[in-house]
Amino acid sequence: MTLLFQYTSRRLASYYRCRPIQRYPILSMQRLYSKSTTEKIKAGDPSKVIDLPSFPAENIRNFSIIAHIDHGKSTLADRLLELTNTISQRGSNKQVLDKLKVERERGITVKAQTVSMFYNYKGKEYLLNLIDTPGHVDFSYEVSRSLAACQGTLLLVDAAQGIQAQTVANFYLAFGEGLHIIPVLNKIDLPGSDPERVVKQIESAFELDTSSILKISAKSGINIDTILPSVIENIPSPQGSIQKPFRALLFDSWYDKYVGVVCMLGVVDGVLRKGDKVFSAHSDTKYEITEVGIMHPEQVPTGYLHAGQVGYVVCGMKSASEAYIGDTFHHLNSKVELLPGFQPAQSMVFAGIFPVDTNDFRKLDDNIKKLTLNDASVTVHKETSNALGQGWRLGFLGTLHMDVFRQRLENEYDANIIVTQPTVPYRVVYKDKTTHIIRNPTEFPDSDERAFKVLRLEEPMVLATMIFPEEYMGKMIELCGGRRGEQKDYVYVDDKRVMMKYVLPLAEVVQDFYDELKSRSSGYATFDYEEHGYEESDLVKMSVLLNSKPVDALSVILHRSQVDQVGRDWVKRLKNVIQRQLFDVVIQTALGHKIVARETISALRKNVTAKCYGGDVSRKMKLLQKQKEGKKRMKMIGNVELPQKAFYDFMDKKT
Numbered sequence: 144m145t146l147l148f149q150y151t152s153r154r155l156a157s158y159y160r161c162r163p164i165q166r167y168p169i170l171s172m173q174r175l176y177s178k179s180t181t182e183k184i185k186a187g188d189p190s191k192v193i194d195l196p197s198f199p200a201e202n203i204r205n206f207s208i209i210a211h212i213d214h215g216k217s218t219l220a221d222r223l224l225e226l227t228n229t230i231s232q233r234g235s236n237k238q239v240l241d242k243l244k245v246e247r248e249r250g251i252t253v254k255a256q257t258v259s260m261f262y263n264y265k266g267k268e269y270l271l272n273l274i275d276t277p278g279h280v281d282f283s284y285e286v287s288r289s290l291a292a293c294q295g296t297l298l299l300v301d302a303a304q305g306i307q308a309q310t311v312a313n314f315y316l317a318f319g320e321g322l323h324i325i326p327v328l329n330k331i332d333l334p335g336s337d338p339e340r341v342v343k344q345i346e347s348a349f350e351l352d353t354s355s356i357l358k359i360s361a362k363s364g365i366n367i368d369t370i371l372p373s374v375i376e377n378i379p380s381p382q383g384s385i386q387k388p389f390r391a392l393l394f395d396s397w398y399d400k401y402v403g404v405v406c407m408l409g410v411v412d413g414v415l416r417k418g419d420k421v422f423s424a425h426s427d428t429k430y431e432i433t434e435v436g437i438m439h440p441e442q443v444p445t446g447y448l449h450a451g452q453v454g455y456v457v458c459g460m461k462s463a464s465e466a467y468i469g470d471t472f473h474h475l476n477s478k479v480e481l482l483p484g485f486q487p488a489q490s491m492v493f494a495g496i497f498p499v500d501t502n503d504f505r506k507l508d509d510n511i512k513k514l515t516l517n518d519a520s521v522t523v524h525k526e527t528s529n530a531l532g533q534g535w536r537l538g539f540l541g542t543l544h545m546d547v548f549r550q551r552l553e554n555e556y557d558a559n560i561i562v563t564q565p566t567v568p569y570r571v572v573y574k575d576k577t578t579h580i581i582r583n584p585t586e587f588p589d590s591d592e593r594a595f596k597v598l599r600l601e602e603p604m605v606l607a608t609m610i611f612p613e614e615y616m617g618k619m620i621e622l623c624g625g626r627r628g629e630q631k632d633y634v635y636v637d638d639k640r641v642m643m644k645y646v647l648p649l650a651e652v653v654q655d656f657y658d659e660l661k662s663r664s665s666g667y668a669t670f671d672y673e674e675h676g677y678e679e680s681d682l683v684k685m686s687v688l689l690n691s692k693p694v695d696a697l698s699v700i701l702h703r704s705q706v707d708q709v710g711r712d713w714v715k716r717l718k719n720v721i722q723r724q725l726f727d728v729v730i731q732t733a734l735g736h737k738i739v740a741r742e743t744i745s746a747l748r749k750n751v752t753a754k755c756y757g758g759d760v761s762r763k764m765k766l767l768q769k770q771k772e773g774k775k776r777m778k779m780i781g782n783v784e785l786p787q788k789a790f791y792d793f794m795d796k797k798t
């Protein structure tokens with residue numbers, strides 16, 4: 144079994160293509176924003192003046208694009224922005240809505256983005272709000288909350304690859320929201336595309352009417368002009384009434400260092416104006432709207448938003464945690480029915496983060512605070528480890544989310560960090576029927592006193608969907624069986640490909656499951672999962688001991704069947720990263736008092752000044768000073784010196 148920190152940057156670099164960072168014409172529009180609204184819009188495009196009141200609800204469409212990773216959502220968004228003159232038509236725009244550096248580097252969408260476009264169809268001016276959504280399973284929370292602000296969606300499918308695991312997952316999210324779904328085949332320009340085969344797949348998997356299916360190439364622009372007419376003809380306009388008291392759904396937010404939190408609202412009823420006092424139903428807090436506008440594609444103040452519109456507000460919120468996703472905003476003293484809202488996002492993976500150099504603690508603390516200001520789905524708790532000093536235990540939506548956070552810390556804040564092995568939220572059910580979620584192996588109830596009170600231990604399960612060519616069936620069954628999976632279902636998507644469903648422990652999925660799936664299927668299998676509750680499991684905590692002293696940062700919760708293999712592997716790898724010392728160092732892995740595996744590093748007597756014979760005192764002093772400096776970066780586990788670097792190498796699998 145592969146060990147610590149499986150989802151490394153190296154792995155993801157091959158998983159997603161890397162795209163160069165580019166400059167985009169829209170970025171220069173920001174410079175225009177010191178003028179009045181109309182002037183700004185005019186300066187962006189002299190032929191266009193936005194007059195928002197002329198957009199009654201029937202001339203508004205709120206829609207999104209959903210698809211499997213890489214099927215072309217962001218590229219299609221670029222073409223639609225060009226077609227509507229929202230950005231200049233240079234044809235060189237690439238994934239304009241992927242604004243984060245990490246999104247551009249990895250070529251993935253992490254954060255959903257909203258953009259308003261204006262489009263003339265059959266002599267009428269329409270306001271079209273497009274929400275670009277991320278494709279990866281970790282960010283499906285972003286997808287579902289974005290869908291709540293839409294009435295319809297374009298289901299984009301790569302005409303060469305056909306439907307994939309996330310096509311299925313996203314279809315059901317949209318279907319569950321009751322949205323109108325327009326199927327669109329993309330990449331018809333590719334020589335390997337087979338639109339007829341993919342149309343049949345869509346019919347049989349989703350029972351969608353494909354008689355007027357759109358066939359496009361987002362990259363080369365083929366049939367792009369068929370998209371917006373279809374959106375207008377088929378997707379219903381928002382139903383709210385401008386006459387009713389104001390209420391709006393808060394469905395996204397981000398942090399801006401100049402104005403604080405910016406919230407995205409979908410206005411359901413009434414009108415919201417700059418200067419209005421609004422009330423958050425979730426926190427019972429009053430806010431004054433200091434700015435309101437639309438994303439076009441950057442923030443353009445409009446002074447108001449009315450029923451059916453989607454736009455941003457600035458209202459003096461200081462932290463992203465104040466902006467509760469799913470909250471209903473309404474006017475003070477007005478009684479409104481609250482909007483359904485969403486379940487809060489749950490952390491699926493926890494990991495400890497520690498500075499490589501302990502002197503960096505304060506700086507890192509500051510940087511983590513800044514990053515979480517913008518991402519309220521990361522949970523943060525301080526923790527102290529005997530081996531790694533002060534750090535944090537962070538909760539993420541998944542391992543990709545964790546790796547994106549790590550990469551942003553490294554890229555944007557130049558942080559040098561150690562990330563411990565990810566752990567999933569295990570559950571302890573006590574005999575008195577109380578429960579406790581374990582986020583850190585140190586909380587495992589293995590002391591005699593606590594173990595006595597435990598009724599059972601449970602682990603989180605997921606329902607995984609995999610789609611692959613039928614010749615890989617045997618290898619996929621072998622992979623899932625080896626990961627303690629239980630097959631639930633399999634069907635043929637067409638005459639060549641199979642969709643298989645398995646219930647698997649989440650802990651097995653956050654290990655190197657995805658790598659294995661790709662390598663055993665020559666890259667053809669795709670994978671998605673959803674939560675599937677908790678199941679009783681034979682869990683144990685494996686500790687690592689150095690000369691009989693436990694190293695807390697290295698303890699790990701495992702299924703009993705994994706212990707022997709992991710235990711043996713760890714002692715071997717640790718032997719490679721720990722330097723020889725002046726005495727024997729015994730490395731052991733253990734379950735309670737029972738030793739699983741053992742390695743010994745034999746003693747070395749090191750005299751750093753041995754070569755400085757004669758009277759060269761200053762050289763001797765320099766060497767001793769250098770050794771003293773080195774010791775500062777050491778941690779003592781009992782009598783064993785352990786440099787942070789050894790942890791870094793071990794966690795990053797450099798051994």
Ligand SMILES: Nc1nc2c(ncn2[C@@H]2O[C@H](COP(=O)(O)OP(=O)(O)OP(=O)(O)O)[C@@H](O)[C@H]2O)c(=O)[nH]1
Binds near residue numbers: 253
């Ligand atoms: N040949 C061809 N390539 C396309 C087409 N549309 C998109 N691509 C390419 O497919 C790749 C993925 O496109 P994206 O627009 O980033 O896909 P996405 O669905 O937004 O990806 P995520 O944000 O990661 O979910 C890029 O290299 C695009 O240039 C198309 O119509 N034809």
